[in-house]
Amino acid sequence: MTHYWWSERVGPGFSHSYEVELLYEERTPFQHMFIFNTPFWGRALVLDGVIQLTEGDEYVYHEMMVHVPILGRDQQVRSVLIIGGADGGALREVLTHESVERVVQVELDKAVLKACRKYMPEICRGWDDPRVQLIIGDGAGYMKEAARRGEQFDVILLDSTDPIGPAISLFERPFHEDIAACLSDHGVVVRQSGLPRTMPKVMPFVMKRFEDVLPLVQVYRAPVSVYGDEMAFVAATKDGVALNNPRGDHIGKFYNPGCHRAAFELPTWWNKLIESYEDDGQIPLETINIL
């Protein structure tokens, strides 16, 4: 086994460094993938130099991405679409909800799916469920076709990488129009929208693109440990009903109804980022200095 220290650049002159054992490496047609084992976080998936998830804290991200839209609606969720999410963590959480009858997942990179299934079987275990239809392909292309066919989903989860590399088409305007068209009457869409600390323009940009096409847009936050700061999720609803008030008393490893409500209370500096954002329509690609 190859055994060394690996660093992720988090910001200018700032990195997270991990003692790693390389379990798998592949240059797929779309991205450069590592799967590492680490002493503190367990196994980790890295795409194009960015840690996507670790076994040790992935539940924070996946529970908050999934349970907030599903339990924040008054209506039972029957159908879910996941764009991205090759690791299977979002799917695992979706399948805990018994009302769910149908899940379509569209993942671009088959190689990542295969590697996660092999190396992270505890996370990546939903694919055999009869409710699940897995499609290998481009998320934007799928959305366009789904909108043309009149497909409807109660919840759409955008579990993609940041707006660099293969996910870029998922940040363009037509994709958002197709999302809105494919939401059912009380439908909800959620997108992971990065870390405001290191990518301050992504959250407000995503809000603007949803505001273009849907009547209510909300932000909530989740402390995903390996990302090193709180991350933003942007959610939007087709009926304009807010997601703050959870149904039921679902308890996860991170999630509970109190944390669901609390997640919508934003720090003042996030509110200022949102208020001061000037939308030029350009997809924000860069990190900036925070000072």
Added chain:
Amino acid sequence: MTHYWWSERVGPGFSHSYEVELLYEERTPFQHMFIFNTPFWGRALVLDGVIQLTEGDEYVYHEMMVHVPILGRDQQVRSVLIIGGADGGALREVLTHESVERVVQVELDKAVLKACRKYMPEICRGWDDPRVQLIIGDGAGYMKEAARRGEQFDVILLDSTDPIGPAISLFERPFHEDIAACLSDHGVVVRQSGLPRTMPKVMPFVMKRFEDVLPLVQVYRAPVSVYGDEMAFVAATKDGVALNNPRGDHIGKFYNPGCHRAAFELPTWWNKLIESYEDDGQIPLETINIL
């Protein structure tokens, strides 16, 4: 200027690495101090290998440490005691409250005070305020004498390092008895209680020591970015009244009344750490593997 990369060990096989310019280094009688300049976080204070604060995100820690106890009480706060806090950030936030008539600050290490005053003047600027009495000395010794004299404070802030090195006496039982004795009738004490992710026993240990001497103990959380995960504050009140509901509409860079309330909603895994903690009275000194 010395210019290099410096790493903080956060957990087993996991570090945060910073490109740094060394502004100052001193081996004080108590600890090994660095002050660095960094491109992303601005200036940073490091004691015994642990980042204490940076200019870029210190407001999260200091606002949440100070405003929650001051605004969480129904009564106006007139007197405040700060143990530790050489950087001056907690003092700065305390002095924003006009009701405060008297602040006593007890700091062990004069060298850290002097260095912060020189290198972080924007943070460390409260010492000349006529309401402030600064004492250089041991916090536990001061508390013992203050209890003997019958001193009373409305808010006591324990802004010390983690339970290693010079702060160890601040985690022993007699210190907590003296704290309780020196709280006024509606008094509140708050202690920074580390990161549950990397020091899972510190938060429940601190809770137990406060439960020994005070009727109500609460935990709240704050996402201090350079620490790499949410940290815990443990608070206790002499009158048993909870701190969740803020008075007024104070707005900081991080703090606002919504974030104040939200901070008391704990993730399930924190609740489990608290429920499963077995108190053997020993001060927890180690980080553990999270998996």
